[in-house]
Amino acid sequence: MSLKINIITLGCSKNLVDSEFLAGSLQKAGFKIEFDNEKKTGFYAVIINTCGFIDAAKEEAIDTILSICEQKKQGNVQRIIVCGCLINRYRNELQKEIIEVDAYFGTAQWKEITEYLQKTLAVANLTYQIFEERRFLSTPKHYAYLKISEGCDRHCSFCAIPIIRGKNISRKIEELVQETEVLVKQGVKEIILIAQDTTYYGVDLYGKRALTNLIKELAKIKDLMWIRLQYTYPNQFPMEIIDLMKTEKKLCRYIDMPLQHINSSILRSMKRQITGENTLKLVEKIRILIPEIAFRTTFIVGYCGETKQQFDELKTFVKEMKFDRMGAFKYSPQEGTEAYLLEDSVSEMEKERRLNAITKIQQAISYEKNQAKIGKVFTVLIDREELDYFVGRTEFDSPEVDNEVLMYKSKTSNACLTVGSFILAKIIDALEFDLIAEALPEK
Numbered sequence: 001m002s003l004k005i006n007i008i009t010l011g012c013s014k015n016l017v018d019s020e021f022l023a024g025s026l027q028k029a030g031f032k033i034e035f036d037n038e039k040k041t042g043f044y045a046v047i048i049n050t051c052g053f054i055d056a057a058k059e060e061a062i063d064t065i066l067s068i069c070e071q072k073k074q075g076n077v078q079r080i081i082v083c084g085c086l087i088n089r090y091r092n093e094l095q096k097e098i099i100e101v102d103a104y105f106g107t108a109q110w111k112e113i114t115e116y117l118q119k120t121l122a123v124a125n126l127t128y129q130i131f132e133e134r135r136f137l138s139t140p141k142h143y144a145y146l147k148i149s150e151g152c153d154r155h156c157s158f159c160a161i162p163i164i165r166g167k168n169i170s171r172k173i174e175e176l177v178q179e180t181e182v183l184v185k186q187g188v189k190e191i192i193l194i195a196q197d198t199t200y201y202g203v204d205l206y207g208k209r210a211l212t213n214l215i216k217e218l219a220k221i222k223d224l225m226w227i228r229l230q231y232t233y234p235n236q237f238p239m240e241i242i243d244l245m246k247t248e249k250k251l252c253r254y255i256d257m258p259l260q261h262i263n264s265s266i267l268r269s270m271k272r273q274i275t276g277e278n279t280l281k282l283v284e285k286i287r288i289l290i291p292e293i294a295f296r297t298t299f300i301v302g303y304c305g306e307t308k309q310q311f312d313e314l315k316t317f318v319k320e321m322k323f324d325r326m327g328a329f330k331y332s333p334q335e336g337t338e339a340y341l342l343e344d345s346v347s348e349m350e351k352e353r354r355l356n357a358i359t360k361i362q363q364a365i366s367y368e369k370n371q372a373k374i375g376k377v378f379t380v381l382i383d384r385e386e387l388d389y390f391v392g393r394t395e396f397d398s399p400e401v402d403n404e405v406l407m408y409k410s411k412t413s414n415a416c417l418t419v420g421s422f423i424l425a426k427i428i429d430a431l432e433f434d435l436i437a438e439a440l441p442e443k
Helices: 013-028 055-073 085-097 110-120 161-165 173-185 211-219 240-247 264-270 276-289 308-321 348-371
Strands: 004-009 032-034 045-050 079-084 143-147 190-194 226-229 254-256 294-301 325-330 377-386 389-393 404-408 422-430 434-439
Touching: 004 013, 013 032, 013 045, 013 079, 013 110, 013 143, 013 190, 045 055, 045 085, 055 079, 055 085, 079 085, 079 110, 085 161, 143 173, 173 211, 190 211, 211 226, 211 240, 226 254, 240 276, 264 276, 276 294, 276 308, 294 308, 294 348, 308 348, 325 348, 348 422, 377 404, 377 434, 404 422
Parallel strands: 004 032, 004 045, 045 079, 143 190, 190 226, 254 294, 294 325, 404 434
Antiparallel strands: 377 389, 377 422, 389 404, 422 434
């Protein structure tokens, strides 16, 4: 007997990994799993894994829940389960306000959700074991995220993650290597390391930062081609990671480091534990050591008390640093955080104006950097086929958030252009966030 269940994942890649472990648990129990964020009907049960990080994420979660509740009223869904970060924060309020939801669970409660569904859907005859921590990938089979720790020991004034997820808890190197070996056997060629702060990995287990040791062990795995690093933290950044990046070919020359701001007063209020001057020195040092590195960052605009002069300082920093990738967010006060007690002095209209201004700057930079790639040859990993072209990425691009490389099928006879394959491609044109390429013939 198999029951069809849809898992809708909202938020970041860390949530995605949680959903994959949940899917593995449910699949092992005999359920048929789909990942369908388009919220199509025809599922016996829908599980919504929520994000509660910022106001926009909360609104998306509530809108999604209400949308599925409407499907339930129409008889298209029989049961609704809501889990994840939003529930860790607002379980009582949601239980009172949205009574159409059948059950609420917090983060990483895979066993409890599976047991609930077994009981309520009367499938107790299906065998179930939780101890394997099995994953059912929602990503293309050639890449996967590897969550190396849970929670966070940082206490940035604007961030509710420590409230939602708790203290940093690292997973053992041996456990992560074993999980990666299983994934590679299933066809995974790229592993993307994620956590709330990957650079803090290992402090609780080994008494020191152990990210470099973890990467060295992962790099020994045969048939694993790329290791990508995300969610690093600027304060006390372990420069040995950059040294390793220079010598370890499997470690992508790519760094994702949310800087949040450049003004020292704002950084101090944010409790980022680093000054603007030292932030600038860190970025410059990394680029001196690896000039070709792709540097991705994020900034918050409209933080409490951010003046026009402080925002202008941030704009100048973005113009001068020419980051390869940049995301920006409007500040939104989060209950329970230190910044929540401060005056949210920047109006929503002004926050939106600042967001548009800094985004426009980055768009011009992205276009300029992509234009400079025309004529160059890159190794490209093919992610998918889409209509008339293949879509891939270079080692300088992470899935979903960075450049994609488009190769038109009509302009290639390369037999190696299959999803999950690595090929050489020459860039022939470029847009702000896309590269147009021709696959080179096999040698």
